[in-house]
Amino acid sequence: MVSDAKPKLAVWKFTSCDGCQLSLLDCEEELLPLAKEVEIANFREASRAVIKGPYALSLVEGSVTTAEEVERIQHIRSVSKRVVTIGACATAGGIQALRNFKDVQEFSALVYASPQYIETLSTSTPIAQHITVDFELQGCPINKRQLLEVITAYLHDIKPTIPAYSVCVECKQRGTICVMVAHGTPCLGPVTHAGCGALCPAYNRGCYGCYGPKETPNLVSLSRQCRHMGMSTDQIRRELQTFNAYAEPFRRESLSYEK
Amino acid sequence: MHSSPSINDQLIMQCEQFEQLLQRLQQREYHVLGPTVRNQAIVYDTLTSIADLPKGYTDEQDGGSYRLKQRHDDAFFGYAVGPHSWKQFLHPPITRIWRAKRDGSSFHIAKEDKGIPKYAFIGVRSCELHAIAIQDRVFLQGACTDPGYQERRQDLFIVAINCGQAGGTCFCASMQTGPRATFGYDLALTEIVDTRQHFFVVHIGTELGAEMMDGLVCQQASPDDLQRDEQIVACTAQTMGRQMATSPVELKGLLARNLEHPRWEEVAGRCLSCTNCTMVCPTCFCTTVEDVIDLAGEETERVRKWDSCFNLDFSYLYGGSVRASAKSRYRQWMTHKLSTWYDQFGSSGCVGCGRCITWCPVAIDITEEVRAIYDSEQKE
Known part of the structure; x- marks a missing residue:
């Protein structure tokens, strides 16, 4: 696979905490093999050196929350053969998309001494709402193994193996006892996209839904069961309005509980 | 007078001899698996002695609900079935089928060093014997045989348990699959426990089962013992938590x-x-199969996962x-x-x-x- 002209990889940041980019640095022992296969051309977390595009693969972290970002994402699309969005911010708007449910002017006035200097859009939106995206890798933060799988798949021109089924599958594969059934702990696992390896239930916690909605999630049925287990409608709304609050199935269900 | 037990014998085994049976299985290099308490549920995992069994525990089950409870006696098998099944050992959730390395323009398949353990399952319910028989038909008796399943299955030693109580979601009686173990076991036990005594009626199903019992100090079961055995299982059949509407x-x-x-x-x-x-x-x-390729495209492996x-x-x-x-x-x-x-x-x-x-x-x-x-x- 090694050729003189290695494909150029770029990593871009929008509105985000940088945690998903760190997943790439977390790859540690795979970083050198990765650097052998691709030219890391634009990755500010790792290096100040920037090599000009076009890029074979752009990884985009973060959501669009400013007018400048609306412009910049268009430019990135135009210089990238493939765009893969990484993390809950880029794929669903992130935790900062909580503003989409409220009045951002009101927040700014409360938080900042001089809100007139704040330039922000009234919404935080996923990248795919602005440009065509080739693949969305969900998770808050993303799983480094899955990131490597996506990069590897693009290098070899094959479809990445990122199953869109529920976290329950991962619980059962590792033999974890269902916290919902055996402990009565409400859990978002049955509606949440696999990828984390079912981390929280393995430590007796219900799934927080960090990986966003799975394929064909049935939020109505799960939240009915959570009410049956004693959760208040306000608790359910709060459970759903976290990192993936603006992902459509979570958004729709949580809005049904808005007063 | 000691005489060697044989197939269809019915013996009385005390808890001490039950422990000896487990030790004997381990000495014969069986990986002994059975019920044990973990994380508020009765799961199947490695047993080193009868102390690992869920003694004095039971479960309360209903739709979408499982709760581990204390019993009022010291029964080892006084529960129904838990979240795990024997499937996870005979047909594991994740198995690597093969791996390969690039070799110029070709590739070669790496030899797998499998080392499949010889399993002994302790406490297999009648419904589970039927389930194993069904998976045998799927994996061994069709046009193709699953070699991995065959290897794990062929040396399996099964100690069945006749159910002493039905769970809240049990319905084997209406599926005609229990609660008494009628086939597919080496030994089948009925646990008899009350304030005065605690022992097992052992039904010997195979030559190997008889061999494993040989030398353990056990009496022949009396008609009274066998009658209690019958009553216990009959009572279980009548108290199923669920029932199918038709046959x-x-x-x-x-x-x-x-x-x-x-x-x-x-x-x-x-x-x-x-x-x-x-x-x-x-x-x-x-199952599904997933191919895992390394970054350089030099190595690959094919993994089979439950789907x-x-x-x-x-x-x-x-x-x-x-x-x-x-x-x-x-x-x-x-x-x-x-x-x-x-x-x-x-x-x-x-x-x-x-x-x-x-x-x-x-x-x-x-x-x-x-x-x-x-x-x-x-x-x-």
Whole structure:
């Protein structure tokens, strides 16, 4: 696979905490093999050196929350053969998309001494709402193994193996006892996209839904069961309005509980 | 006078001899697996002695609910079935099938150093014996044989347990799969426990079972002992938490006649398509294969993982998933389990263990779904 002209990889940041980019640095022992296969051309977390595009693969972290970002994402699309969005911010708007449910002017006035200097859009939106995206890798933060799988798949021109089924599958594969059934702990696992390896239930916690909605999630049925287990409608709304609050199935269900 | 036990013998085994039996299995290099308490549930895991068994524990089960409770006695097997099934050992959730390395323009397959353990299962229920027999038909008796399953299965030693109580979601009696173990075991035990005594009636099923009992100090069971054994299992059969509306053979036709029943749409409204029912089912056997390639494209491996008919990719053909709706996926699962399984494997795919009811997060109950369709036909 090694050729003189290695494909150029770029990593871009929008509105985000940088945690998903760190997943790439977390790859540690795979970083050198990765650097052998691709030219890391634009990755500010790792290096100040920037090599000009076009890029074979752009990884985009973060959501669009400013007018400048609306412009910049268009430019990135135009210089990238493939765009893969990484993390809950880029794929669903992130935790900062909580503003989409409220009045951002009101927040700014409360938080900042001089809100007139704040330039922000009234919404935080996923990248795919602005440009065509080739693949969305969900998770808050993303799983480094899955990131490597996506990069590897693009290098070899094959479809990445990122199953869109529920976290329950991962619980059962590792033999974890269902916290919902055996402990009565409400859990978002049955509606949440696999990828984390079912981390929280393995430590007796219900799934927080960090990986966003799975394929064909049935939020109505799960939240009915959570009410049956004693959760208040306000608790359910709060459970759903976290990192993936603006992902459509979570958004729709949580809005049904808005007063 | 000591005489060697033989097939069909019925012996009385005290707890001390039960411990000796486990030690003997370990000495014969069996990996001994059985029920043990972990994380507020009774799971199947390695046993080193009878002290690892869930002594004095029971479970309370209902749709979408499982609670571990204390018993008022010291029974080792005083519970129904838990979240795990023996499937996880005979048909593991994740198995590497092969690995390969690039070799110039070709490749070579790396030799697998498998080292398959010889398993002894302790405390296998009648429903689970039926489930193992069903998976045997799937993996060993079709046109193709699964070599991994065959290796894990061939040296398996089974100590069955006749159920001393039924769980809240059990319905083996109506599926004609229990609660008494009638085949497929080396030894079958009935546990008898009260304030004065605690022992097992041992039914010897195979030569190997007889050999394992040989030398353990056990008396022949008396008619009284055997009568208690009968009573215990009969009582279990009468206290099943659930019941199918009709016989297994009738279910085949019932569902086949009702593929467009409005109930499928109704259950789809509740179904999470989370796959839990299929993962806990001791007979569900479907898998997918994933290829894992390294960055350089020098090494690859093919991994087999449990899959489920509730996943979209399961029915993905060029252009999309054949069963896109939850309705079609739930119907596929239930009609296969109870109806078309007969066409494919000559029996029902359901053994009445109740796991799919207990471990469904939203308490969907296969017996209730059958009853809804059955009742609507009775009204016509």
